[in-house]
Amino acid sequence: MPANARSNAVLTTESKVTIRGQTTIPAPVREALKLKPGLDSIHYEILPGGQVFMCRLGDEQEDHTMNAFLRFLDADIQNNPQKTRPFDIQQGKKLIAGMDVNIDDEIGDDE
Incomplete structure (x- = not known):
């Protein structure tokens, strides 16, 4: 367990970062956040000390930008x-004219 891990955690899990800077969200985290693949989004907040708070971005949360x-x-x-x-x-x-666009396609990180 990392030295800066929270001591009051209900569950701890880890994932690797790929060479492209991506990671798979572990199943226990997806389940805890009730994430639906392909439908839900995640909100991140970077905290002091190098910690990151992650939560499911619900419909009630606003897009300030x-x-x-x-x-x-x-x-x-x-x-x-x-x-x-x-x-x-x-x-x-x-x-x-001439564009082939599927509005249901996901937009990748490199686009």
Whole structure:
């Protein structure tokens, strides 16, 4: 057990980091967090002393970056309505012509 491990842990487990910087979340951790592969996301917080807190990212947790961006857009539209114009669907179709996209595909770490 690492020297900086928490003494009040209910369960301890380990995993290796691959050469690509990835790891498999051990089954006991997935079960404890009730993670559904392919559906759920994980939230990490880096704590002082090199520890990391990890929890399941639930629907009730907010994406602060996305919320800040949406507030920015809202303020810009409110403050500059003259710059708002309808989206040209034909131009949009030209932009994506020839693209093969599956919106259900996972986005890898290298993309």
